[in-house]
Amino acid sequence: SQQGEEDPQALSIQEGENATMNCSYKTSINNLQWYRQNSGRGLVHLILIRSNEREKHSGRLRVTLDTSKKSSSLLITASRAADTASYFCATDRGTYKYIFGTGTRLKVLA
Amino acid sequence: GAVVSQHPSRVICKSGTSVKIECRSLDFQATTMFWYRQFPKQSLMLMATSNEGSKATYEQGVEKDKFLINHASLTLSTLTVTSAHPEDSSFYICSARADSTEAFFGQGTRLTVV
Numbered sequence: 001s002q003q004g005e006e007d008p009q010a011l012s013i014q015e016g017e018n019a020t021m022n023c024s025y026k027t028s029i030n031n032l033q034w035y036r037q038n039s040g041r042g043l044v045h046l047i048l049i050r051s052n053e054r055e056k057h058s059g060r061l062r063v064t065l066d067t068s069k070k071s072s073s074l075l076i077t078a079s080r081a082a083d084t085a086s087y088f089c090a091t092d093r094g095t096y097k098y099i100f101g102t103g104t105r106l107k108v109l110a
Numbered sequence: 111g112a113v114v115s116q117h118p119s120r121v122i123c124k125s126g127t128s129v130k131i132e133c134r135s136l137d138f139q140a141t142t143m144f145w146y147r148q149f150p151k152q153s154l155m156l157m158a159t160s161n162e163g164s165k166a167t168y169e170q171g172v173e174k175d176k177f178l179i180n181h182a183s184l185t186l187s188t189l190t191v192t193s194a195h196p197e198d199s200s201f202y203i204c205s206a207r208a209d210s211t212e213a214f215f216g217q218g219t220r221l222t223v224v
Binding site: 040041042043096097098 | 116119142144146152153154155156159203205207212213214215216217218220
């Protein structure tokens with residue numbers, strides 16, 4: 001399969017809680033990116049993490065990368081209703097052809 | 111980061127007609143551009159890779175005569191969906207990269223064929 005795997009497929013939390021999404025992939029990568037997509041809209045770039053990096057932060061977002069386990073996680077702290085969206089990871093093996101995960105649909109309840 | 115712009119963001123066309131989607135790199139020269147497709151509630155799948163001045167390379171299962179890709183300049187690639195049918199309705203998104211950089215994504219185009 002071309003796709004990576006993300007879990008959970010769907011996540012529903014209360015506003016103020018933290019949300020964690022995981023991404024697993026199959027081959028060695030050059031970098032991994034996380035994107036957000038609101039329903040029916042385009043992709044919004046969140047964070048890029050390179051294979052030699054283990055953790056990156058951007059505002060309320062924290063991304064980790066474990067290349068030995070071929071996995072990454074995205075943590076959104078103090079979630080807001082506006083964070084409701086689908087979240088995708090995308091991996092690049094160095095060919096710049098990104099392989100997207102199956103996505104996690106996050107719903108933040110006010 | 112680099113800016114990639116797609117146009118139009120939404121398009122509705124009649125069955126049997128062709129529709130062109132543009133992907134532009136606004137502040138860098140894109141030696142390679144990629145086209146992806148996303149069916150409702152699914153992930154994005156790579157359709158083809160295009161290098162400036164050469165023919166596109168299509169992924170397995172993608173009809174090259176159906177989805178015409180032209181990468182005529184270092185800042186513009188176009189995807190033409192020919193003889194569109196309702197099953198071609200989808201979200202199409204491009205990405206672009208310059209040499210030795212990551213690929214950056216456009217905002218996508220939602221195509222509806224009626």
